[in-house]
Amino acid sequence: MLTFEEKLQVIESFPELERKDVSLGRVNFHYNESSYDQKNVVYHLHPNGNGFVYAGKMTGYQTNDKGMVNIRDFTEKALRSTIRKSILSLTPKEPEKTNEPEEEVWINENTVTLTLLKEGEIWNVYADDILDGTFNSYRQATQYLDEEGFSRI
Structure with a gap:
């Protein structure tokens, strides 16, 4: 001691x-x-x-x-x-800084576009004004878009 x-x-x-x-x-x-x-x-x-x-x-x-x-x-x-x-x-926590955008447009080979948008703490994918999907993280949302054949513009 x-x-x-x-x-x-x-x-x-x-x-x-x-x-x-x-x-x-x-x-x-x-x-x-x-x-x-x-x-x-x-x-x-x-x-x-x-x-x-x-x-x-x-x-x-x-x-x-x-x-x-x-x-x-x-x-x-x-x-x-x-x-x-x-x-x-x-100790005060500083907000986590990421390279994640707030909004992105994605397109597939048929020129269909989807918009990935951060809203609060979640990520939503929209086809025009119609909600196509909701995700807990940017990574989950982009993985979904990749799997569906979309790429970032």
């Missing part, structure tokens, strides 16, 4: 965390850039070595009702890994 001082040394190696001394010699570490109301990454690190790390948005950890995992018996590697994952789980 790491001592209080050893745990502090590991935790303080994360520059994105801000130390907050609380009662009874305990220490919290906040992640102020959190996308959520949850700011505490390390909660009530006690001089006896007990303390908690927020794992409420992570899988594979046994947490209490506040989403905290007890770090009393963590190794340095486990502590460092859990804190890094906690910070990442609270």
Whole structure:
């Protein structure tokens, strides 16, 4: 088991965390850039070595009702890994950028055209104003069009 001082040394190696001394010699570490109301990454690190790390948005950890995992018996590697994952789980997510177009026109050898259109989170294929198919992803929609003998214009 790491001592209080050893745990502090590991935790303080994360520059994105801000130390907050609380009662009874305990220490919290906040992640102020959190996308959520949850700011505490390390909660009530006690001089006896007990303390908690927020794992409420992570899988594979046994947490209490506040989403905290007890770090009393963590190794340095486990502590460092859990804190890094906690910070990442609270980090603002940037919208995924893709090269997918919002709209495409496809044609077959008989010069029939279909329009592939992203509408919200789904992809619809239209023949003029008539809905021909609905797909969960761009890849599924283009695979369908390819199988039906259409190609992008």
